[in-house]
Amino acid sequence: MAHNGKHALVTGSSRGIGRGIALKLAEQGVKVAIHYRSNETAAKDTLAKVRQRGSDGFTVQADVCRPDDIIRMFNRLKSEFGALDIFVSNARPEVPEFYRGPMDITLDQWDTALDSQAKAFLVAVRAACPLMGEGGRIVAITYAPGGRTGSWQAWVGMGAAKSAMESLCRYFAVALAKRAITVNAISPGWIDDSVLNSLPDVVQDMVRDWHVGDKGWTPMGRLGTPADIGNAVALLCSADAGWITGQTIAVDGGLSLMDAGLPLEIQRG
Numbered sequence: 001m002a003h004n005g006k007h008a009l010v011t012g013s014s015r016g017i018g019r020g021i022a023l024k025l026a027e028q029g030v031k032v033a034i035h036y037r038s039n040e041t042a043a044k045d046t047l048a049k050v051r052q053r054g055s056d057g058f059t060v061q062a063d064v065c066r067p068d069d070i071i072r073m074f075n076r077l078k079s080e081f082g083a084l085d086i087f088v089s090n091a092r093p094e095v096p097e098f099y100r101g102p103m104d105i106t107l108d109q110w111d112t113a114l115d116s117q118a119k120a121f122l123v124a125v126r127a128a129c130p131l132m133g134e135g136g137r138i139v140a141i142t143y144a145p146g147g148r149t150g151s152w153q154a155w156v157g158m159g160a161a162k163s164a165m166e167s168l169c170r171y172f173a174v175a176l177a178k179r180a181i182t183v184n185a186i187s188p189g190w191i192d193d194s195v196l197n198s199l200p201d202v203v204q205d206m207v208r209d210w211h212v213g214d215k216g217w218t219p220m221g222r223l224g225t226p227a228d229i230g231n232a233v234a235l236l237c238s239a240d241a242g243w244i245t246g247q248t249i250a251v252d253g254g255l256s257l258m259d260a261g262l263p264l265e266i267q268r269g
């Protein structure tokens with residue numbers, strides 16, 4: 001197996017994309033710490049699936065908005081695994097905790113967004129590094145359009161937070177380059193079996209209609225899956241990816257290649 005004997009921590013791996021990442025790494029022989037905030041049952045279910053794939057790990061609780069919780073999580077990791085090869089920062093608070101436009105967002109909502117991404121990543125990477133040897137891998141899961149655009153008004157807090165995290169990736173990439181530790185961000189397109197499935201049915205239908213099929217906005221004509229993102233993380237964790245660092249990589253079936261200034265009818269040939 002590609003990563004036999006390695007150890008990983010994937011935040012927010014109780015469900016959704018984080019679970020897809022944890023399961024892919026487990027398939028490759030990685031022992032995985034399954035992190036959750038409140039859904040212990042889901043985290044245990046992910047761990048059971050990790051074990052079905054012939055690997056192992058443990059579950060760990062932490063609110064990533066609280067730096068003390070993050071430090072406690074890494075202390076546990078040290079006592080369980082002793083070392084860390086792969087750290088994936090994937091957790092994101094529930095949408096109502098930060099979802100409001102720039103004229104209305106409360107300072108608490110703003111802090112929740114920024115604390116859960118930028119500050120959490122700063123604290124976690126600094127805690128992860130003493131446990132990592134040469135060739136370690138750090139991956140942040142972002143949503144790059146939220147930081148680049150301004151039209152999804154209620155995403156302002158998370159868009160700013162993800163942008164700050166992407167920027168941190170570049171700075172950490174340089175800081176850790178001498179140790180051959182790579183730091184990259186992956187920006188998924190819209191993913192099934194994730195937060196999408198918890199949105200009102202009408203919203204889910206609108207997102208699916210927009211992307212899926214021959215007339216959908218996403219060139220590949222389908223939503224992504226947590227396994228698609230797990231595959232991309234596994235690629236970045238391979239030895240062959242050792243020269244890729246500081247990048248934000250779209251993993252989106254071609255979604256980010258579309259030109260929002262042109263009608264769909266005159267794109268895609």
Ligand SMILES: NC(=O)c1ccc[n+]([C@@H]2O[C@H](COP(=O)([O-])OP(=O)(O)OC[C@H]3O[C@@H](n4cnc5c(N)ncnc54)[C@H](OP(=O)(O)O)[C@@H]3O)[C@@H](O)[C@H]2O)c1
Pocket residue numbers: 011012013014015016017018035036037038039040042062063064065090091092093094116141142143187188189190191192193194195196
């Ligand atoms: N879904 C998409 O289409 C999409 C697209 C682009 C980017 N992304 C990014 O991908 C990542 C995962 O998204 P998802 O849709 O898979 O998420 P999700 O299904 O909503 O799962 C969120 C995860 O984060 C954990 N969590 C929530 N609040 C937390 C907190 N304060 N502290 C620590 N953990 C917390 C949850 O734990 P519990 O289970 O214990 O609640 C859960 O494991 C996010 O960073 C998101 O921005 C998603």
